[in-house]
Amino acid sequence: MSAVKGPRAYRSPVREESARRTRRAVTAAAAELFTTRGYAATSLADVARAAGVARPTVFAAFGSKPALLQRVLDEALAGDDEPVPVADRPWFRPVWAAREPAAVLDAYAGVCTLIAERAAAAFEAVRRAADTAPEVAELWQTLQHNRVRGARMVLEHLVTTGALRAGLSFERAVDVLWLLNDPAHHAALVGSRDWSPDDYRGWLADQMQRALLDR
Known part of the structure; x- marks a missing residue:
């Protein structure tokens, strides 16, 4: 049949x-x-x-x-509406290509600056809405979790290229990098204090390297 x-x-x-x-x-x-x-x-x-x-x-x-709102945020983070993870984007490749810890963090500071230029305002909109809208509060928590995952992913690559600062545990390093990859810093310094993106990137790379590496 x-x-x-x-x-x-x-x-x-x-x-x-x-x-x-x-x-x-x-x-x-x-x-x-x-x-x-x-x-x-x-x-x-x-x-x-x-x-x-x-x-x-x-x-x-x-x-x-x-x-x-989720779509607005996703497109701000990625830069377009293509279904490609952030870590697989061409502009993330310098992180994976770096072969020593300071270079990994310098490249990641560039990624954080690029993302913040596009997404800082969207992040702030979500943060404000989370105070009164439970469905947005869940999205805000997901954002925090994803930032932790991003920090962990970068550090997992970093430790294949060299060592973290003496006495600094991997989990504490994740917490430090999560704190520093917050787009709110960009909103404050570039958006409110008129820093240039290049100045911000340089500052961010320096803060990451000072906090996480022996110098």
């Missing part, structure tokens, strides 16, 4: 690209509103209006306001 085949799924590249452009417009509008007006004060209708689409379009694309 031959199997009965159902109708072949139809895919339209034109329609898919149109949907992707719509998602990008919605994400850009949401990023602007969440970071300037605030998460609580921004509705999906506000986002739809700013993006030039209907509210049901926003809901169909993202499902909920927390999911939209």
Whole structure:
């Protein structure tokens, strides 16, 4: 008995690209509103209006306001909407290519600076919203956990190239690097005190090296 085949799924590249452009417009509008007006004060209708689409379009694309905030944050961290992990991005490769501890931390300071330039405002929007929105509080905790994971990942590579500072445990080093990779430092020094990104990167690399390595 031959199997009965159902109708072949139809895919339209034109329609898919149109949907992707719509998602990008919605994400850009949401990023602007969440970071300037605030998460609580921004509705999906506000986002739809700013993006030039209907509210049901926003809901169909993202499902909920927390999911939209998550997308805004993900794209700010990665720099685009491609499903590629941060650690596999071309701009993260200098960390993996570094072959001595100071160079690992210098490269990681560059990564942290790049991410903060894109994502510091989104991080702050999540932090503020977490105080009053339980669903965002969970996202904030996930962000902290992911920053710890990032610090641990970098240090696991670093110790293959050389030693941490004498007397410094690996777990304490993770905590120190987690503290230093916070985009809030960039927001304070570059955003509020008018440091240049290059000055910030140099300062951050120096702080990481002083805290974690014998010099």
